Amino acid sequence: MMREEAEAVVAEGPLPERKLIRDYSPETQVAARLEISSGGLFGGDTAGVDVMGDGRLVPFRGGVMRRELEPKGNQTAFDAVRKALR
Numbered sequence: 001m002m003r004e005e006a007e008a009v010v011a012e013g014p015l016p017e018r019k020l021i022r023d024y025s026p027e028t029q030v031a032a033r034l035e036i037s038s039g040g041l042f043g044g045d046t047a048g049v050d051v052m053g054d055g056r057l058v059p060f061r062g063g064v065m066r067r068e069l070e071p072k073g074n075q076t077a078f079d080a081v082r083k084a085l086r
Helices: 002-011 077-085
Strands: 030-037 046-052 057-061
Touching (some): 057 077
Antiparallel strands (some): 030 046
16 A cells, blocks of 8 residues: 555655745755554654655665664665565
8 A cells, every 4th residue: 555655646746946045956856755563652663765856666674763774785775664664
């Protein structure tokens, strides 16, 4: 289900550049954050995928203290999330 949600966000196309106090290019914006949590506020594991404004998928582990995951070899971002939650 996470893969389908991410693909739907990517299919919407890139985000436009945003100008607030500074410029935010599509690759610096998060279009969607999809995460799975196996516990409550202080327990369990959390991992997911950030769909960036340029369509990249960035897997991560952790809730408040998020750490980017690096897929190994032929792994997809979703494989990295699956492995992190094992």
